[in-house]
Amino acid sequence: MYTYKMSAPIDSRRAIEFAIAPLSVVDDQNRNANLAKSLDLSKSIDVDGIISKLKLVKSPAEIAYMEQAGKIVDRAMRIARLSVAPGARECDVAAAVMHASCTGTSEFPGHASRIYPTMPTGRPATAPHLKWTDASYAMIVRPFLN
Secondary structure: OOOOOOOOOOOOOEEEOOOOHHHOOOOOHHHHHHHHHHOOHHHEEEOOOHHHHHHOOOOHHHHHHHHHHHHHHHHHHHHHHHHOOOOOEHHHHHHHHHHHHHHOOOOOOOOOOOOOOOOOOOHHHHOOOOOOOOOEOOOOOOOOOO
16 A cells, blocks of 8 residues: 655645656556545646656766766676687676676776676577576577676
């Protein structure tokens, strides 16, 4: 059960964006019903799409962080490509990628990813988000790097 508390004055207007994932009608109609009961939606403003548009505007600091992240990912992917070889175990390649992601570059540190690296080949590559195994790459392959 979700409880919504508003600290805005009673005569103020509220802006609600129902299209975002946590409030999406297709996601959870019960949650929206609870929100509607908790608020007087007669004074609300429909702002669907505004947050998405605001996220497109990046500050210089955000752009710098994105460029740093890109350099870290480039390095991790380069290490992944160099690590995949006949006889290399998937788990060792994954460890190398995770190490590169965490250590970053000489300019700035990396960070642990919320999503672990996946590098399946062959038939397993058709399934999403598989963890690595201790299987060795049999020949020079092009794994799906995710």
